[in-house]
Structure formats: C-alpha cells, structure tokens
Amino acid sequence: MIPDALSTALRKARHLVVFTGAGVSAESGIPTFRDALSGLWERFDPAELATPSAFRRDPALVWGWYEWRRMKVLQAQPNPAHRAIAALAERVEKLTLITQNVDDLHERAGSRDVIHLHGSLHAPRCFACGRPHAISEVPEEPAEGRCLEPPRCQRCNGKVRPGVVWFGEALPEAALRAAFKAAGECDVLLSIGTSGVVQPAASIPQLALQSGATVAHINPQPSGQGGAREFSLAGAAGVVLPELLGQLDAR
Template sequence: MIEFQLQTLLEARHVVVFTGAGVSAESGIPTFRDALTGLWSRFDPAALATPEAFRKDPALVWGWYEWRRSKVLAASPNAAHLAIAELARRVPKLTVITQNVDDLHERAGSRDVIHLHGSLHAPRCFACTRPYAGSLDPLNEPEEGRSLEPPRCHRCNGKIRPGVVWFGESLPAQAWREAMAAAEDCDLLLSIGTSGLVQPAAQIPRMARARGATVVHVNLQPESVEGDNEFSLVGRAAEILPGLLGGGEKKYCE
C-alpha cells in the first residue's frame, strides 16, 4: 500500500494548500450546494449567483449574500484553518489558495491568501467595478429571506454588488495568475475539502502534479489517485491536518 510519509511535508520547499467548501463547512458555514432552509428554500442558489439575477432584483440578491456574510461573521476558524496557519511557520514557503469566499483563513492567521472566487467582504460597484469605499453593516443576524437594498457607489452612484465570482464570470485575473504560478512552483500540494468539480479552479492540483509535485487530497470521501506521488486521506480536515503537524513518525495511507 502506498504511504504518505509525514517527512515529505516537513521537507517540502514550497507547500500549496488548496481549500474548498469542506474546510469552511466544519466551522458551520453552509456550502453553496447545500439545500437552502427556511424562506430561502424558495430559491435556487445558482439562480441568485448571476449578474442577470442582480440586474433583475438587486435587493433580493444583496439580501441573500448579506445573510451568507452574517453566517461567516458568526463563525470561527476551525482546527483545519489553524493548522494551515501553523504549517506556514514550519515550512520555508506556503501559499494558500482558496475557493471559499469567507475570511476564516485570514482570521486563523494565514497571510496573502489567494481568493479564486472573490470574497464576501470585498464588495464592489456593479457599474464601474471600483471597490466599495464605505463600511458594511456588521449584521449580527439579518432576517432570513429578507431583501436588502444594496448601498451605492460613492463615485458613480451605481449599486454595490457582492465581491464574489458569479456564474458566467471569469476568475480575478491576478488571483488566477498567482495561483497557477504557485501550483507550478510547489513540490507539495494539499487539496482540502474540495469537490474538484468547479472549473477552472479544479485544474490547480493537476497543474502541480504535472510539474512533479506530490499531491495529497483530504476529503470525507476517498479520491481516485494516479501514480506514486498522489494520495487520498479520508476524514475531517479539522482532524487530519492537526494530525499531520503533530504526527511524528506516523504514516497516512491512501
């Protein structure tokens, strides 16, 4: 049986940590594909995550994203987020690339996180695209299902939209360039809590493996692996990642 030696982690020159919704889910944040509850169950999440939806009903879309942001504000980084931040102190170079739109990596202590799908905390103008210069309501817990009028741009008076990547939109160019460069430079990539279905982000582990990096998948379900430099660790990220840091001579098997 192929075994992933912890020494591979500790001896890595450049580690890339690539995270998906499964990491934030362990902090209680619903994943995008989870069925909506309560009043929001009347809506298809995919139907709310488009420019067309915002044009049609900006208050509905803004209200839903503010409800999502309230869930993030009420959540705390979990043991996986904290372990990733600690790992950065133990290896020469670590790059965090995330598909998540929350700030839990940053709140756990990770720096210079590459957000491929944007952030709930970085809204911008729908008309002129400038970052929103005002402050957002702290939103302890907005009423679920409530429409909220978005604020206005201080420059052009356009409506402010969530700072996330919607269906039909391209990834932020700079973030994508940085992510590709890190994937092609690393010698170890940890892919954690991601389905591997969302394109083009799903290409990141494949890029790393094509350049000869060891790729380790951490997920609740086993991943199919190819060759002797790809591994699948099955379990909760909040348990496996702290174990990797404190596992001594322990070996994890696919």
C-alpha cells in the same frame, strides 16, 4: 494514518501549496452551495441568485441573500483545519494558500496573503464601475428575505454588488495567475475539501503533479490516487490536518 512518503515530502518541502474548497468552511457550519437553503431563503435556489442577471432583475433580493451569508460567516469561527493550515506556514520555508471560499476564516485563523479565487463576501464593489466599497462590519439582516437595497457607489452612484465570482463570470485574472504559478513551482500541494470538478480551479492539483510535486487530497470520502506522488486521505479536514501537523512536529 498519514503515509510516511507524504510526511517526508512535507518535511523536505521548500514551497507548500494549500488549496481549499467548501468542505473546509462547512466544518465551521457555513452552508455550501450543495446544501438546501433554510429559513427565509428555503424557497430559493442558490444557483439562481448567484448571477449578474439575478442582480439586475432584483438587486435587493440578491444583496439581502449575500448579507445573510456574510452574517453566517461572521457568526462562525475558524475550525482546527483553518488553524492547522496557519500553523503549517510556520513550519515550511514558503506556504501559498489558495482558496475557493469567499469567507475570511483563513485570515481569522492567522493565515496571510490568501489567494481568493472566487472573491470575498467582505470586499463588495460597484456593479457599474468596479470601485471597491467599504461596508459595515455587522450586516443588516434582510426582512422577509428580500427587502434590503444595496448601497450606492460613492463615485458613480451605481449599485454595490457582492465581491464574489458569480456563475458565468471569469475568475480574477491576477488571483488565477498567481495560483497557477504557485502550483507549478511547489514541492507539495494539499487539496482540501474541494470536489475537484469546477474548472479552471480544478486543474491546480493536476498542474502541481505535472510539475513533479507530491499531491495529497483530503476529503471525507476517498478520492482517486493516480500514482506514487498522489495520496488520498479520507477524513474531516479538522481531524486529518492536525494529525499531519502533529506528525511533522514529532520528528
């Protein structure tokens, strides 16, 4: 059940911010970092592969794992939550979409100008000089989970790394600045499928609240509700968001 106060705030909103996390992609079958790995990768800890030191130590292993992840993303399809978010952009004056996810499911659902706080699997760059590198649309599947050497940079011959933010690395400054600006200016913020504990991204909903916006948290499990302008909607994003969209269309 969508609270009337939230529906009213959405109908009146001139700037809506949607902030998504791993829970949205998980509904398309994409494993999260909390999920145990399977198949060729079951003996590895994702957190130990997602660091600059891991890439220096064994670039073929890390590149192979991220190409496996990219393959899983390309095999997945946008779910009703992704499509509802794209549809919301047609019903409000302005929508800013901020995501912690490194896939392209929002874009494939029709969203534009997505702010990727944690980078993208589809935008690798040189580990040495940072130059963007174009890769094949179809990933090469690594044999035995490790034998897949990364390509070389065309400018400096350095090894190409996945275009994601690893543990110990700062978030992209321009993306974070744009996200904070949008959160501070919006009327309504929907925080969807994110644990709300990973900083600095976790401060985005709080920044919106402090600036006077209405904030709704959408997760399978209910989260804390801090006041009259903060709501917790328990349920799958692919169920709650189409319901919210339908309520807007009905009035």
